[in-house]
Amino acid sequence: MGNTHIQLPDWNTLAAMDDGALPLLPTALLIARDEYPGLDPAAYDALVQSHADHLRIEVAAIESTALKMAAINRHLFEEVGYTGNHDAYYDPRNSYLNEVLERRLGNPISLAVVQMEVARRLGIPLDGVSFPGHFLVRLPVDGGLLVMDPFNGGRPLAVEELRERARPHLGGEAPDDKVLLQILTPAPHRAILARVLRNLHGLYAEAGEWDRAARSVDRVLRLIPEETDALRDRGLAYLELGHLDGARRDLTRYLQLSPEASDAEDIRERLIDAAGRRAVLH
Template sequence: MEDRVPAMNAAAETDVELVPALVDVARDEYPDLDVSGLLSQVRELALQAADRCSNIESTSQKVQTLNQFLFVECGFKGNHDEFYDPRNCYINEVMERRLGIPISLAVLQLECARACDLALEGVSFPGHFLVRVPMDGGLLVMDPFHRGRPMDVDELRQRARPHMGDRDIDDQQLLNLLSPASNRAIVARILRNLKGVYTEQEDFARALRCADRLIRFDASQAEDWRDRGLLYLQLGVGQRAGEDLARYLQLRPDAGDADAVREAMIDAAKSRVTRH
């Protein structure tokens, strides 16, 4: 199959506009953000990309031109030195610093591709976010973190293997992993990245902010209720911690960590008594 895999159906339409949703996320950290100015910057970037691709018919040439524009001419690149810097997740910082992680760079790649009439899609691949584009009856899969470098099937399997119990991955499993990500899924993954970074830094207030937005974004994900409950517990908000953890157990009564969550609920109840 060389560097392409069989094509799949496009992602379903969602009611979330990707860039405006990410600008809204950025306002949590940057309340004085110039929203209209930032949206104009992204729009101008996309229009410049469209201008570069305006006379190109070939999909492969459009891809090359887009990557050349974004990653060479404009200088966007992966932040290898400080991968876990939260600024890599905020679209205003990515635009200003020209640094990001795979998913935030992919967002700009997707926005520019849309202006170029290029059917680029995001892929919530295990580990690092990727992008894909239909080409010659198959898929060209690229890595935004490395200037849109194409990836072959063997590399994709190797990348996925540690996240799949270190098992061999057949073609169908790989195709499933390469399913296109909705805008909603992209925003949620960025929020989870931020939540993880802030939790690791023990910045529980910011982590809680991300967890809260995730639940408001999609209240059906049990793990988000658990995580928000544990963050409330870290911050000494016992009542809300207990409520969220109870909600998690309602959604996942047979969860593998159910016993640990019940112990956390006891701690939450103690916290409530102590604070009174």
């Protein structure tokens, strides 16, 4: 059975870690622990391991990588029943891996993490793709690429469908082969985890849950300290929470790093307004 001594990383060490050393499942569970302080990482690691163990003999007997992957998808999406949460796409639980593993419901990126973890434990080099819109996964097969949609049962996507999916995000232009290949570059773990956190920030900011919104972008900054958008978003969340010193620090730094940003003028006005509020408070 799986290793029951899974070690969650420490938020303070992630920025210094090499991209290749940043563990995907443990860091995803670390994100979930913010919201679920009592979660048992070993239990979720063992659950992922049990999916892989169930498939091990079947997958080993299959020759082609594409057919190995088809067996993994059939087990995860048909037998175990993982599925995209089409009814409540914006439920934050779709982003927390403990909830995804328990409820078998998720969004594209969390389902991709489950799919990647199981495949990799079976020696299949499945990678995530930060595709515009929906997160996807990719697998090198016979000199080509198999691209799949974890939100829709791991369905393989043809090149034409990928072009059409990318088109709205590229000013209405369908990407040529070169651009499409660039878009399909494997996403490093750091980028995957930051995207999970940005999704959470967006949901919480939309709902006016500013403490959770601030926490989500603070965690992005633990992964990528130089991420200017996260600095701005944390500052704006602090402003909503009345944490004026923190807001001023973050937003001033944001303006230093991005003086030409399209929202720089708006941010300056908000800082001046906050300084006025501070004067009234004292």
